[in-house]
Amino acid sequence: MSELDNLLSYSFEEIQSTNKIVVLLRLASDYLGLPITDCAKEHLKYYQQLQKAKFNKMEAPKKVNLLDKKYILRPNTLLYYNATHFNNDTLTDKIAESAIGKFPRLEGLFLNEKERAVLEAKDSASNAVAAAEAAAEAAVAEPVAEAPEVVAAAPEADVKPVSKKKVDPKK
Numbered sequence: 001m002s003e004l005d006n007l008l009s010y011s012f013e014e015i016q017s018t019n020k021i022v023v024l025l026r027l028a029s030d031y032l033g034l035p036i037t038d039c040a041k042e043h044l045k046y047y048q049q050l051q052k053a054k055f056n057k058m059e060a061p062k063k064v065n066l067l068d069k070k071y072i073l074r075p076n077t078l079l080y081y082n083a084t085h086f087n088n089d090t091l092t093d094k095i096a097e098s099a100i101g102k103f104p105r106l107e108g109l110f111l112n113e114k115e116r117a118v119l120e121a122k123d124s125a126s127n128a129v130a131a132a133e134a135a136a137e138a139a140v141a142e143p144v145a146e147a148p149e150v151v152a153a154a155p156e157a158d159v160k161p162v163s164k165k166k167v168d169p170k171k
Contacts, residue, residue, distance in 0.1 A: 003023070003027065004027055004031070004050065004053075004054060005054070007020060007023055007024060007027060007050070008050060008051055008054055012043075012044055012047045015047065016040075016043070021043060024043060024046055024047060024050070025037075025043070025046065027050060028046035028049065028050060029089070029090060031050065031053055032046070032049055032050070032053060033089070033090060034046060034049070034090070035084045035085060035086050035090040036084070036085045036090075037083060037084045037085065038083060038084075039083060039084075066088055066119070067116075067119065067120060067123060069088075069091075069092075069093055070093045070096070071091065071093050071096035071097070071100075071110050072088060072110060072111045072116065072119070073086075073087065073088050073091060073109055073110060073111075074109060074110065074111060074115075077109050079091060079095075079096070079099060079106070079109060081095065081098075081099045081106075096110065
């Protein structure tokens, strides 16, 4: 039984009275891309939307590339705006611009140009590594013609026996 099926086996009242509300919020964020909120009315809507999602056999959405967005939150940062928590997966550029418009000091929560350039460099490097790994796997998968076995004989050398004469360290 999946976690979504397990959660939806309870009524909304049972979820509210236990600590399963956290699971509800996480699944709503994962499956529906909804922001995590403290509002009890929104929790009921999330529950109903997850029920619809179960019947429509929705899958968790693929992660959006952060570099496609204008505003990226710093690592381990959440934006709390209009009684809603936003992370990089749920934050849109429109919401970020609205928040910064009302509270200009919030701009410090987002990556600056230098930090964004570092993130882009890491992303391009990881893409290059992934391409190199794919090329290496393709090269390994191709059959290689066997080279003839070559055995090189070492030239015989004159080997002198080592003297077993004891050396006095005091001399």
